[in-house]
Amino acid sequence: MTPASLRTRWRVRSLRFRIVAVTAAAATLAIVLALGAYLLTLRTILDNTATTAATDQAGRVAAQLADRPGDPSSVLQAVSAQGSILQLLDGAGRVISYSDSAGATQPLAGLRPAAGQVQSAQVDGVPTDEHEPYVVVARGLRPSEGPPGGTLLVATPVQNETVLIEGASIALGLLALLLFGGLLWLINRVLSSALGRVERIRSSVAEIGATRSDLRVPVPSGDDEITHLAETMNAMLDRLHEADAAQRAFVSDASHELRSPLTAIRMIADTSAGGIDADGTRVVRAEALRLQHLVDDLLTLAKIDDTAAVRPHVEVDLDDLLIDEARRLRATGTLRVEAQIEAARLEGDPVQLARVVRNLVDNASRHARTAVRLGCAATADGSVTVTVDNDGEPVPLDRREAIFDRFTRLQDSRDRDTGGSGLGLAIVRALVESYGGTVVTTETPEGRCRFEVRIPG
Incomplete structure (x- = not known):
């Protein structure tokens, strides 16, 4: 279908359909943007919370490693991980200590920050749990905290946060659909009420003809724009009715005034078979002059009434x-x-x-x-x-x-x-x-x- 045909089909749609369609498109866009912004903000907050918690835990563990040098394994295993996985890597990136057997095989992430620095990343899984998302925080260890060039890794699961976001997405989506349907229903009701009153005004105007010029459109209750439209329409119809009455009276009076001289001229012509005498000529001239004056006056009034002149x-x-x-x-x-x-x-x-x-x-x-x-x-x-x-x-x-x-x-x-x-x-x-x-x-x-x-x- 060509763009021209689409525009033509759009123009022939009813006003109600076009308003509802435009409103639905605008509401859909607004709801999608609002939901996207909300879920993105929620995910960012939850990820930042998990990252902050893992960073704080990495700082505490690094402090304990500095207090108990030479025994990193006992330090990591003694930490209350609360679901987190801890790893201690040497300068070559090999695992030398861990808090859980899940972190015993290979590094949780490829992060290698400098001593005293912290890096973080979100991964879709760790070697022993490839289906659960984690936030991994890496802290570069100073010489007093561990082996030279060592790295402390803390992996915190964010499965609960992911489930929360998915549940919020579903709930908000259902609520948005409910609100969207309610909005369209309300708009349709409002349009039905407003356009219904306009349609009654239109049908009333269509019934007003030359023979029923005294009819008026119904004025709905209230003090809104449609009420004012009906009142303005009735005022216009009153003016048109008065103008029509004045025009009819004018035509009637003009016909009456024209009839008298025309009757006199015709009577003289009908009764003067042998020619019009001097008296008849004077009468005809006077009546013709009267007709001329009357026509001149009518033309003058017509020019005055022409406001565009x-x-x-x-x-x-x-x-x-x-x-x-x-x-x-x-x-x-x-x-x-x-x-x-x-x-x-x-x-x-x-x-x-x-x-x-x-x-x-x-x-x-x-x-x-x-x-x-x-x-x-x-x-x-x-x-x-x-x-x-x-x-x-x-x-x-x-x-x-x-x-x-x-x-x-x-x-x-x-x-x-x-x-x-x-x-x-x-x-x-x-x-x-x-x-x-x-x-x-x-x-x-x-x-x-x-x-x-x-x-x-």
């Missing part, structure tokens, strides 16, 4: 935009136009900012009785405030927020049929908020209707 940022004089609107209003209307405009500049898209001012002024002119007042000023923190007042009735308190919704018009505007689509103020709010600003409707101290825009610098 890049807009130019240049220095824009808002006071100049207000002055231009004051001139236009004076030239095209019968209203009295008042202006209290100060120099104010900020960075932005001049087309969008001009659209904000134009929509506010057009709205004020439709609802004004005799006068419109425009104001602009820069604040100390660098923000710019624009006010557009008219001497009509202020917007009712219960309508001051809804007036900025799409296709929302006050009843008097509908009655007078001023031609507004109900999108102008919605465009104003969307544009202003895209700059991080705010727009509100309120009233002046004199009781005039006021729209106030504040955009940070």
